Amino acid sequence: MNFSVGQRWASNTEPQLGLGLITDVSGRRITIRFPAAEEERTYATDTAPLSRIQYSPGDQISNQDGETFTVIEVNELRGILIYLAVDGSGGEIQIPELDLNAFVQFTHPHQRFFGGQLDRNKEYELRVDTLNHQHRLQQSPVRGLMGSRTSLLPHQVYIASEVAGRYAPRVLLADEVGLGKTIEAGMIIHQQLHTGLASRVLILLPTSLVHQWLVEMLRRFNMSFAVFNQERLEAMEETASGNPFETEQRIIVDIDFFQQSMVARQLALDAEWDLVVVDEAHHLAWSETEVSSEYLFVEQLAQQSKGLLLLTATPEQIGIEGHFARLRLLDPARFHSLDAFRQEAAHYGQLNELVKQVVVAETLNEELRIQLREYLGDEMDADTFDSDQIIRHLLDRHGTGRVLFRNTRAAIKGFPQRCLNAYPLPQPDIYQGIDGQFALYPETLVEEEQWISDDPRVEWLVEHLKALKVQKVLVICHNAATALALDKYLTLRVGIRSASFYEGLSIIERDRAAAYFADQDQGAQTLICSEIGSEGRNFQFAHHLVLFDLPLNPDLLEQRIGRLDRIGQQHDIQIHVPYLLGTAQESLYRWFHEGINLFQQSCSAGYMIFQKFQQPLEALLLSGNQANLDHLIQDTRVFTEATLEELHNGRDQLLERNSCDMKVASDLIERIQQEEQSDTLFEYMESLFDNFGLDVEDHSEHALVITPSDNMRTQHFPGLKDEGNTVTFDRQRALSREDMDYLTWEHPMVYENMDVIISSELGNANLAQMSLAALPAGTLLLEAWYCMHSAAPGYLQLERYLPLSPTRYLIDPSGKNLSAAVSYEKLAELCEPIRKQMALQVIPQIRGQVEQMLQHAQHFAGEYQQLLQQQALEQMSSGLEEERNRLVALREVNPNIRQDEIDHLTRRMAESKVYIEKSVLELQALRVVINSGGKK
Incomplete structure (x- = not known):
């Protein structure tokens, strides 16, 4: 392919972008701007999925002003096409391809029909089915929520729906450990991408989580990401010019990489992002007097990115x-002062008390009405009492509910029990004289060979692992050296299959260790982790946890337990704690167990407890005074109970109400399940596989095996592997069988093939015959399908108001529309194929009549197009205006409503109006049916 600046090309994979314009040709890369969709793409010249757009004499073209002309001659000047065309009055004009209208789509059913390029009946019917399914899915209230390989948990579905539907969401996901924040983020990203609200996503992660996120996004959401590091950037800089971060749409980066490379840091800041996601964001250090480099970088990214999770x-x-x-x-404009935020937070308790009064009230008494009027103004003058509506108003207008989502384990329920198993062991002579916090990890001060031999915890661990036999056991200790020594001892000297997981390993080595542990057949019985094993990695397939030592911070202990105690755990958690009697280990164990009860129940107040008692705890560990320990435990127990009660009565309940509306979540889940329980997708995909020539075999219930064949329509079938795929349509089966592809309407194999069908000519021209004695032989019927087309940018979500709207006309020779009298299904039953040779002979004979019938269909479509446009304008204006007015009103009482959200709605209304007015009802498929006569 020869490329020149100014040429017009179309994307084969994204035809909805309209007519593209080459703006740059540099080496082996070209840049194309798509004015209609306000998008830009960069392609490699040798693999660009593009088609050169060249019109022929007789074709209709339009310029950028929308004026239509007929081509009479085509010339070329330095690679640029110059069209000689005539307007409606016969005046000639030269139109360089640079001036062509970008709002075009490249499917012409009538041209293919009259040229004898006909499709088989089943291809035509597949196209019609695809149009109707696409239309239905565009309007689905659960669009973007159906495609995840996850359990349908109410709090996750609710957060994804609530957040992902916003323009450029900027929110904090702060669920308690084990509730699946990664899944929530993945669902939000998936919906933003699927609905077109976002296309460029950057994810920043700690080193240990990079590969896990990469795998999870692909396995659970079918979203592929590119991992950027120094090696990749250097390789790209050698082969390509420009910003490497602009060559991929979805990128994962280790956040530490940006601290090591200021060049990479600036390149990332120079690229534009629709959504930036930061995991483990609590590690970004900030105070009023000192700000970390990592925090400053994320702050810079946050300022230029539209959305932020x-x-x-x-x-x-x-x-x-x-x-x-x-x-x-x-x-930053809303949360500008820490002191002001402290004052605001102090009022949460009062608001929560008011919410509780509304919940229990049967009627609205005057005292309660006065209190509510202080928050809601004159809205409380209404006579009707709707507690749910009042609570929604309160939560919508006050606090941080719009930007903060925090679900608690207590509210979600369904978690396993924590079962504590303590093992007091004698202190060995080698640890005598080791005091204070050093006594928590005494092995770090003794030669490895000596402590491995003499520490009773080691012998206990060996015996315990042998007793558990094939059961998986996760062992967590504080130091990497301890983990490595235990792993070597168990593997080399005891013969127990073991793996280690610590900060000295590369990402690949960590992933191998985790995979070895997860293997149920030939894998390790135990995985020994240093403290990093407490963050990010989840092993809920195991339910035995050995705490070889204890961390000083309660939150770290909660994180350790949370690796097993999380959603998806099928068994009670067996927590095993060996400790050395008469040492700091025993004191810390008792403080955690008797003071906080942290081994047996999750505690959300660990940070506050540790902040309160850190100094006396550290002093006690140094002194070892038993009497002081008893007092400290009692003080801790009292403080813990009071703190948890305060949290329960204060912000906790407010946040829980705003973080998961169970009624909304239940409705969403029910709609998703209705889609899944229908056989519609299964039947559609069987037709799709058949039309594209794939080999299909039954595997088991709700499962198929699909493989490439020698008779495939195309070499590239999205999602099909060279060795074939085993696919299932059942969510529960998919959760238990990761080797199967889980097909939903939002799986790439489904929606990408649907896009291929709609954007291609497949099935858009068909000639069939029927045998009806009631009609004269030779009678023609024209079935024409029209769909609305707009090249609007994805972020406008125009399909909410202007979906495909497949519209069918059945035209008889007199020009009447018989679509109401004869259904599509009934006509399809009557249609039989015509031999290709006969069809080619018939088409020239019926061309004039078909052209007249097409004119009648086009007339009906033109009238209906105006109606659809008017309805779309009304729905768009009322919907967006209502939402804009709501946000304006809320902003007066709740500064969490961002002004740019309001401005976006204003711009969106204006842009949507333009694109709706430019939309057209285009012919997507036609079928001509010839009656051959026959029996009634």
């Missing part, structure tokens, strides 16, 4: 200052 520990775990630091990344 921060996955973080709970507000209670990081304290009010840390919580404020995350919020100011989301909206």
Whole structure:
């Protein structure tokens, strides 16, 4: 392919972008701007999925002003086509291809029909089915929520629906450990991408989580990401010019990489992002006097990115200052003062008390009405009492509910029991004289060979693993050296299959260790982790946890337990704690167990408890005074109970109400399940596989095996592997069989093939015959399908108001529309194929009549197009205007409503109006049916 600046090309994979214009040709890369969709793409010249657009004499073209002309001659000047065309009055004009209208689509059923390029009946019917399914899915209230390989958990579905539907969402996901923040983020990203609200996504992660996220996004959401590091950037800089971060749409980066490379940091800032996601965001250090380099970088990214998702520990775990630091990344104008935020937070308890009064009230008494009027103004003058509506108003207008989502384990329920198994062991002589916090990890001060031999915890661990036999056991200890030594001892000297997971390993080595542990047949019985094993990696397939030592911070202990105690765990958690009697280990164990009860139940107030008692705890570990320990435990127990009660009565309930509306979530899940329980997708995909020539075999219930064949329509079938795929349509089967592809309407194999069908000519021209004695032989019927087409940018979500709207006309020779009298299904039953040779002989004979019938169909379509446009304008205006007015009103009482959201709605209304007015009802498929006569 020869490329020149100014040429017009179309994307084969994204035809909805309209007519593209080459703006740059540099080496082996070309850049194309798509004015209609306001998008730009960069392609490699040797693999660009593009088609050169060249019109022929007789074709209709239009310029950028929308004026239509007929081509009479085509010339070329330095690679650029010059069209000589005539307007409606016969005047000639030269139109360089540079001036062509970008709002075009490249399917012409009538041209293919009259040229004898006919499709088989089943191809035509597949196209019609595809149009109707696409139309239905565009309007689905669960669009973007159906495609994840996850359990349908209410809090996750609700958060995804609530957040992902916003323009450029900027929110904090702060669920308690084990509730699946990664899944929530994946669902949000998936829906934003699927609905067109976002296309460029950057995910920043700690080193240990890079590969896990890469795998999870692909396995659970079918979203592929590119991992950028120094090696990749250097390789790209050698082969391509421009910003490497602009060559991929979805990128994962280790956040530490940006601290090591200022060049990479600036390149990432120079690229535009629709959505930036930061996991473990609580590690971004900030205070009023000192700000970390990592925080400053994320702050810069947040300022230029449209959307921002921060996955973080709970507000209670990081304290009010840390919580404020995350919020100011989301909206620095709103959260500008820590002191002001402290004052605001102090009122949450009062508001929560008011919410509780509304919940229990049967009627609205005057006292309650006065209190509510202080928050809601004159809205409380209404006579009717709707507690749900009042609570929604309160939550919508006050607090941080719009930007913060925090679900608790207590509210979600369904978690396993934590079962504590303590093992007091004698202190060996080698540890005598080791005091204070050093006694928590005494092995670090003794030669490895000596402590491995003499520490009773080691012998206990060996015996315990042998007793558990084939059961998986996760062992967590504080130091990497301890983990490595235990792994070597168990593997080389005891003969127990073991793997280790610590900060000295590369990402690949960590992944191999985790995979070896996960293997149920030939894998390791135990995985020994250093403290990093407590963050990010989940092993809920195991239910035995050995705490070889204990961390000082309660939150770290909660994270350790949370690797097993999380959603998806099928068994009670057996927590095994060996400790050395008469040492700091025993004191810390008792403080955790008797003071906080942390081994047996999750505690969301660990940070506050540790902040309160850190100094006396450290002093006690140094002194070992038993009497002081008893007092400290009692004080801790009292403080813990009071703190948890305060959290329960204060912000906790407010956030829970706003983080998961069970009624909304249940409705969404029910709609998703209705889609899944229907056989419609299964039947559609069977037709799709058949039409594209794939080999299909039954595998088991709700499962098929599909493989490439020698008779495939195309060499590239989206999602099909060279060795074939085993696919299932059942969610529960997919969750238990990761080797199967889980097909939903939002799986790439489904929606990409649907896009291929709609954007191609497949099935858009068909000639069939029927045998009806009631009609004279030779009678023609024209079945024409029209669909609305717009090249609007995805972020406008124009299909909400202007979906495909497949519209059928059945035209008889007199020009009447018989579509209401004869259904599509009935006509399809009557249609039989015509031999190709006969069809080619018939078409010239019936061309004039078919052209007249097409004119009648086009007349009907033109009238209906105006109606659809008018309805779309009305729905768009009323819907967006209502939402805009709502946000304007809310902003007066709740500064969490961002002005750019309001401005976006204003721009969106204006742009949507333009694209609706430019939309057209285009012919997508036609079928001509010839009656051959016959029996009634």
